[in-house]
Amino acid sequence: MSYAIKCTPNRYRPEQWFLLRDLDDFVVHVWTRRSEAERVLAALGDSSCEITDNIPPPALARAMAKKGENVEQD
Numbered sequence: 001m002s003y004a005i006k007c008t009p010n011r012y013r014p015e016q017w018f019l020l021r022d023l024d025d026f027v028v029h030v031w032t033r034r035s036e037a038e039r040v041l042a043a044l045g046d047s048s049c050e051i052t053d054n055i056p057p058p059a060l061a062r063a064m065a066k067k068g069e070n071v072e073q074d
Helices: 034-044 057-073
Strands: 004-007 049-052
Touching: 004 034, 034 049
Parallel strands: none
Antiparallel strands: 004 049
16 A cells, blocks of 8 residues: 545645655555554644545656666665
């Protein structure tokens, strides 16, 4: 199971949301541990954000591919 941070900028339009992405390559940030996602969410301190496990499959595939590349480089 993977987790991401879902941001809803307008509380009156909850259907309009986005997932937190990397600003360099626009890949969604994902975590395999909920506690790590909660730590980042607490650091953000934004009430319009929440943790979700509803990640579109293409976005999840790109995020996991990026994590795999980072592990190989280390």
